[in-house]
Amino acid sequence: AAKSRGRGNFQFFSAEMNAATHERLLLENRLWQALEQNEFELYLQAQVDLRSGAIIGAEALLRWHHPQLGMVGPDRFIPIAEESGLILPLGDWVLQRVVELLDRWRGLGLGHLRLAANLSARQCHGTSLLPQLDRLLGQTGIDPALLELEITESAAMQDPERSRELLQQLRARGIKVAIDDFGTGYSSLSYLKLFEPDRIKIDRGFVKDIETDPNDAVIVTATIGLAHALGLEVIAEGVETQAQADFLRSKHCDEGQGYLFARPVTVAQFEALAAASLNELA
Ligand code: C2E
Ligand code: MG
Ligand code: MG
Ligand code: MG
Numbered sequence: 061a062a063k064s065r066g067r068g069n070f071q072f073f074s075a076e077m078n079a080a081t082h083e084r085l086l087l088e089n090r091l092w093q094a095l096e097q098n099e100f101e102l103y104l105q106a107q108v109d110l111r112s113g114a115i116i117g118a119e120a121l122l123r124w125h126h127p128q129l130g131m132v133g134p135d136r137f138i139p140i141a142e143e144s145g146l147i148l149p150l151g152d153w154v155l156q157r158v159v160e161l162l163d164r165w166r167g168l169g170l171g172h173l174r175l176a177a178n179l180s181a182r183q184c185h186g187t188s189l190l191p192q193l194d195r196l197l198g199q200t201g202i203d204p205a206l207l208e209l210e211i212t213e214s215a216a217m218q219d220p221e222r223s224r225e226l227l228q229q230l231r232a233r234g235i236k237v238a239i240d241d242f243g244t245g246y247s248s249l250s251y252l253k254l255f256e257p258d259r260i261k262i263d264r265g266f267v268k269d270i271e272t273d274p275n276d277a278v279i280v281t282a283t284i285g286l287a288h289a290l291g292l293e294v295i296a297e298g299v300e301t302q303a304q305a306d307f308l309r310s311k312h313c314d315e316g317q318g319y320l321f322a323r324p325v326t327v328a329q330f331e332a333l334a335a336a337s338l339n340e341l342a
Contacts (some may be wrong), residue, residue, distance in 0.1 A: 104330035117174030151183040159196040176208035181215035204234035213245035233308040264298020292317040
């Protein structure tokens with residue numbers, strides 16, 4: 061019985077592998093065309109001030125409308141784009157689009173909103189990022205402090221010395237920097253001093269069980285305290301319940317992002333949300 065179960069498992073496993081390989085081929089084959097064919101779209105997820113509830117900005121999150129697979133999330137194609145090198149032109153496209161949006165918002169009465177873009181490890185450690193940012197800032201004249209770049213803790217730690225230099229260069233331009241997925245890497249607290257970001261984003265893995273897991277509650281509370289002591293702001297990711305938001309507010313976490321406030325939505329939907337948030341406060 062064990063033998064036949066073993067064989068069955070093996071067949072099941074290899075069928076799954078074939079499906080995964082098949083999907084990967086579908087993604088890989090089309091990736092380079094996708095940019096030319098305009099198949100990528102930026103969704104925006106609101107970030108809110110935990111005290112007032114106001115929308116203070118958004119994070120731009122990539123989506124791919126694949127002709128066969130439908131909407132594909134970044135976890136499925138960013139790793140492939142990283143390996144193939146497409147991440148560089150794709151990352152350029154994201155930054156250009158994000159700066160265009162900041163420029164557009166000035167004319168819509170939404171000029172107070174901050175907009176964050178995710179940087180890949182390759183973008184961080186390459187040579188084209190700073191010249192591109194200088195060109196985009198020069199073309200538009202947007203306030204660089206409204207542009208935030210998110211670097212994951214693990215990308216920053218691949219080359220801490222270069223990351224420190226990059227962050228210094230961004231700071232010199234007035235661009236904001238957030239350390240994404242904070243707490244998931246092995247670096248953490250001592251590197252905050254070295255990188256001097258403006259903000260840390262507490263990974264949603266810590267927020268999820270904040271009310272039930274005393275360890276997570278302690279880690280989040282201590283992280284907020286330390287960040288504030290170093291003069292950094294804190295945003296919590298993956299806030300899904302009112303109880304999580306209340307806990308975070310009680311620990312003086314500055315901002316929140318998560319399904320409780322808003323899912324990632326299209327640009328038009330986000331602009332409507334942000335305008336409504338302004339009216340509520342007025
Ligand atoms: P991230 O930067 O940590 O983005 C947050 C992810 O958490 C997003 O997933 C978002 O949809 C999801 N999320 C937000 N609120 C909640 C919540 O309350 N509950 C749960 N369960 N999830 C929530 P998404 O959009 O699938 O993006 C995944 C990752 O892909 C991002 O993680 C980021 O690392 C990467 N990514 C997205 N856009 C880009 C991009 O333009 N460039 C690069 N290099 N990476 C990107
Ligand atoms: Mg992010
Ligand atoms: Mg994150
Ligand atoms: Mg993440």
